Amino acid sequence: MAKSPEEMAQTMIDNLPAKTGKSLQEWLVIVRGSGLQKHGEVIRLLKGEHGMTHGFANLVAHKFLNPDPGSSAEDGDLVAAQYAGTKAPLKPIYEKIVSLVKGFGPEVEVAPKKSYVSLRARKQFAIVQPSTQTRVDLGINLKGRDPQGRLEASGSFNSMVSHRVRLASPEEVDAEVKNWLEAAFRESL
Numbered sequence: 001m002a003k004s005p006e007e008m009a010q011t012m013i014d015n016l017p018a019k020t021g022k023s024l025q026e027w028l029v030i031v032r033g034s035g036l037q038k039h040g041e042v043i044r045l046l047k048g049e050h051g052m053t054h055g056f057a058n059l060v061a062h063k064f065l066n067p068d069p070g071s072s073a074e075d076g077d078l079v080a081a082q083y084a085g086t087k088a089p090l091k092p093i094y095e096k097i098v099s100l101v102k103g104f105g106p107e108v109e110v111a112p113k114k115s116y117v118s119l120r121a122r123k124q125f126a127i128v129q130p131s132t133q134t135r136v137d138l139g140i141n142l143k144g145r146d147p148q149g150r151l152e153a154s155g156s157f158n159s160m161v162s163h164r165v166r167l168a169s170p171e172e173v174d175a176e177v178k179n180w181l182e183a184a185f186r187e188s189l
Contacts, residue, residue: 009059012055012056012059013059013063016056016059016060019053019056020050020052020056024059024060024063025077027046027060028060028063028064028077028081029077029080029081029084030050030084031045031046031060031061031064032064032077032078032081032084032114033081033084033085037065039061039062039065042057042060042061042064042065043057043058043061046060046061078112078113078114078117079094079112079117081114082094082112082115082116082117082129082130083130086133087130087133090130090133090134090135090136092170093136093167093168093169093170093172093173094117094128094130094136095170096170096173097119097128097136097138097173097177097181098110098117098119098128100173100177100178100181101119101126101181101185104181104182104185107121107122107189108120108121108185109121115129116128116129116139116158117129119181119185120188121185121188121189122188122189123188124141124160124161124188125140125141125181125184125185125187125188126138126139126140126141126161126181126184126185127139127158127160127161129158131157134168135166135167135168136166136167136168137157137158137164137165137166137167138164138165138166138167138177138181139154139157139158139160139161139163139164140161140162140163140164140165140180140181140184141160141161141162141163141184141187141188142162142163142180142183142184142187143162143187145162145163145183147163150165150166150176150177151163151165151180152164152165152166163180165177165180
């Protein structure tokens with residue numbers, strides 16, 4: 001009996017590790033890390049730099065650009081893509097921030113997006129974004145507080161937060177940063 005298109009695609013997905021050495025999720029992380037957004041560009045990357053056949057490259061490109069609900073947009077994949085390649089050394093900064101805010105209580109929600117992670121309670125109180133290869137930007141919502149020292153006005157960084165703190169190492173996620181995050185968290189309840 002003939003297979004449906006969905007069954008054929010699933011067979012290809014199941015065969016990806018054996019044929020290419022990586023699972024669909026691993027390929028999606030690579031594609032996200034490339035920053036490419038067009039179908040043809042993704043196919044050229046996968047075929048040219050990774051030696052993938054056209055059929056598999058087309059499947060990965062399609063899944064990247066048209067994700068199934070709950071498949072490629074899983075939280076771990078989004079965070080992995082943000083801290084892939086040259087930004088990998090920044091991940092301990094992210095992990096320290098998340099560990100810190102989870103200690104504020106069960107109301108904290110860590111919600112990864114494509115290019116940043118939203119930290120929420122009833123509403124968003126902060127974001128964590130690996131902005132450069134050497135820096136994570138921590139956006140914090142502290143309405144009514146004047147910028148001072150490391151706590152800068154968010155400016156053009158992100159309009160969803162009022163302030164930004166530039167972090168180059170986990171050690172910079174200190175008591176001062178914890179106090180700002182805790183105040184923003186309380187305001188979001």
